[in-house]
Amino acid sequence: MSYECFPDCASYLRSRTPAPPPRRKGILANVRRYFWKGEYLCQQCLEIDFRTLLSPSAETDGLLLQAWRFNKESDLEEMRSSTCPLCRVLAVGMEGSVDSPFNRYGLIKFTGTVISPYSSPLALEGSNGFALLGIQISPFVPPELFLGLSTPPFSTCRDALASVQLIQDSQIDYEILKAWICSCQNDHGVGKSATCDHTERFPVQDLKIINCSTRQVEMAKEGCQYVALSYVWGLSVDQQSKHDINSIISDLPRTVQDAILVTLELGYHFLWVDRYCINQHCNDEKLLQINQMDRIYQGAQVTIIAMAGDDPSFGLPGVSRPRVGPFQVEIDSLKLGAIMHGIDDLVTIGNSKWNTRGWTYQEAVLSRRRLFFTEWGVMFDCPIMKCYETLTFPIKPEDDRWVRKTPSCGIRQNPLHIIRRISEYSGRQLSHSNDRLNAFKGVLEAYERLEHPVRHHWGVPILPPRVNHKLEKRKGKESSCAGFVLGLCWPHYTRGSKRLPEFPSWSWSGWDGKTNFLTHERYLAESPRRADARNVRISVELANGRLLDWDDFMCDYFCRKSSVSSPASIYLLVDAWTVPVKLHYHHRDNARIDNPLEVLVSDGTSTYRFVYSSSMEADLTLSDTEINDIECGAYTGIVLGSRVKSNFVLVVQEKQGCMQRVGSFFLENPKEVAENGVVDWDVNQFPWERRTIRLG
Known part of the structure; x- marks a missing residue:
């Protein structure tokens, strides 16, 4: 390819001189109604000095420049039907005010120099001085609509401060x-x-x-x-x-x-x-x-x-x-464009x-x-x-610290970033459930080629045991078994998830619902909760029935130091501390509706309650018989770590000749978390038993 490159979008727009494209009829009739002349503005809108408000001034960045009080019911409806075009535009930006506790809207300027989670959207960071006015109804959420000086599509003569680029409905630049x-x-x-x-x-x-x-x-x-x-x-x-x-x-x-x-x-x-x-x-x-x-x-x-x-x-x-371009209002010599929070x-x-x-x-x-x-x-x-296309300047992508609906592009070098990728992907829909891992295999393959490679077993990441969340090397030699056990520590996020029998229950791929790996990330950051080979030992069962201890399995299947005699089955043998648990449907006690199940653990004298993370559909639609079956069931908690620290516990139940995962909870020693330091129980008093469980 050989075409001229421009250092940025703004200089490109100033440089090109094409003939304006012909306008089409039809759909433009719906778009043109958003183009208005200034002589129809109301007195309040005529008094707004947009050129001054949109001038490059760091002193006013992020400040509420002009504000008006209004009645959410009568005034907002009046603005929607106003003959003033700018009032109708402002009404679009105020649509969220019905649920807002505030009865004031105003204009606040953004050039991207203010990075506040309450008042400035991170999307505008790096706007190089181009200003936009956000229509703000709450100091705690970003505006729904922005105003800025605009330039027509394919235009070469535009205001130097223009930030909104108008577009053609059926022609792309x-x-x-x-x-x-x-x-x-x-x-x-x-x-x-x-x-x-x-x-x-x-x-x-x-x-x-x-x-x-x-x-x-x-x-x-x-x-x-x-x-x-x-x-x-x-x-x-x-x-x-x-x-x-x-x-x-x-x-x-x-x-x-x-x-x-x-x-x-x-x-x-x-x-x-x-x-x-x-x-x-x-x-x-x-x-x-x-x-x-x-x-x-x-x-x-x-x-x-x-x-x-x-x-x-x-x-x-x-x-x-065709597509829909930005709204525009012409005020004297200014052309003001309005773009949505999109x-x-x-x-x-x-x-x-x-x-x-x-x-x-x-x-x-x-x-x-x-x-x-x-x-x-x-x-x-x-x-x-x-x-x-609707902005005249490039911006920086959003910070990874903020939850986003769309996945960012690129594979990051941090191996623990894969847990975010799994969390984002796990809630997506597939026409065929057996594609659960195939549709994610490209991401898994990419993480295997990092400097600190992340392998996987049935989709469960084998996190590098000598690398923590800041990529700092840890002292001592650890088996990769610890990294795999960490990958098993994922809580359910969506109740009512369908079980996918073609995948193991201990893997997130065995369920069609979303898993909450963001909680998992915080769990990994706390070193006392990290698993190690002394607490949990894993063996892998091959399809021919042969058992391989974890290190031999890794050698056979990943290091390629010996021939693979048989593919791996869905079964693991987990040697760990266990404790018997019960489940209780506490919604009948008028407790929280959003999480009606809880875990009960007894020390023989008293019974203690823990928050349960489950895929079960436990809500008001359950019959008394179904609730009774849940509460009478026999469950085992497998502790993925030391039993005397705060730990992640798998809740399993015997099904189809093996133990299968049905949920999880955090087992916390109250002596370490109680604020007053006075407690009447200790996890050491629970009926612990070291067991080897066949988990499928």
Whole structure:
């Protein structure tokens, strides 16, 4: 590729001089109603000095510049139906005020220099002085709508302080998209301190690609530059998946056709689409490519992500279907643009169908660069930079400390970051439950190639035992068994999860619900809770019935020092401290509705209660008979660590000839947690027993 690169988006916009594109009719009729003239403004809006408010001034950044009191019921409804266009825009930004305890809204300026979790969205960090006014209704949540000086699409004469870029409904500025990609390639490349190419590129065996000029499926040549597509398959049965090499594919769904056009507009010639580049009727080929998903997506120059629609017939907004651009109000010589909170992608991306599907997760995570096509414009991101078609400046990605709905791209060098990846993925939906691990295999493979590799057994990460959460080496030699036991310490997050019998119950992959690995991360940070080989010993049962102790299993299956005689089964033999437990349905005691089950542990004299994390559907829909069966059941707690410290306990029950996991809880010694230091019981008094349990 050879096109001119610009140092940033703002300088690019100032440099290009295209002819304005023709406007289309039809859908624009719905968009044009958001373009208003200043002579219709009410007196209150006419008195707002937007040029002064939007001037670059650090002294006013993050401050409430102007505020008005209002009645949530009458005044908000009056603003919605006002003849003043700006009042109607302000009303959009105040929609969340109904549930807010505040009866005041105002304008607060953001340039990204203020990083406050209460008043300044992290998405604007790095805006280089361009200002936006947020319509704020609460000091504790980010604004829902932002105002800024705007510039028309494809414009060369614009205000130097413009921060909002208007867009065409059915025409995309591909030059700016190419500038984003080129900026990342040049500024975030190999050898830089902050790089988007920090991982080595590995060749992909038997990689097929679509030649976008001929629409033929071809074998990729060495060094071939290609674009990947991530989209929702939908429910339709595809008849176009049996293509031989050099065959021409036809009758493509609209999304794939649009992706071909975008690939050519970006200056590339080849596109990888899983449905057409993998023979869906050849299991050997599918398995080979599934095992290389990390290499495929990391090898793509950029991934096109089709955010809109529920199936491939929807198309890409801005290519074959229109999209909605920013609102605009013209006030004297100022053109004021209004954009929704979608700039932090919670609305447009976080709530999309694409963001709920299992297979699309690893496609998003493994990509080096991503282009999101939404109905509100195109967004680009990489690990270093975010760019929006509706903003005139690039911004920094959100800090990883904050919970996000969409997964960040790129594999981090911190091996413990995999527990976040599992937590994000585990709540996603799959059409076929037996794909639970296949759809995540690319991420698992990528973490195996880190400097501190993270292997896995049935999806359970084998965390490096000599590396803690800050990547500091720990003293002494430890078996990797400790790292595997840590991987078993995950609590259920979603009750009512369906059990997946094709996977072991002790693995998160054995349940279709979300697991709360963020709690697990805090657990790992506390060294007294860490497991070690002295407390828990693991053996692995092979499919032929042979038992391997953990270190021999690791040697056979991962170090490749001896031949593998048989694949591993779903069974483990766990040698650990155990304690008998009971479950109690305490909702009948008018206790908390959201967590009606609790664990009971007895020392022979008294019974003590613990918070239970379970997949069971324990709510008001249970009959008395079902509740009685739960409370009369026999359960065993397996302590994954020392029994005299605060520890994670697996709750297991005998099912189908083995013990199966049904929940977990934290067993805490009150002598270590009581505030007054006076307690009347001790975990040492519980009926402990050292047992070897066959866990499946």
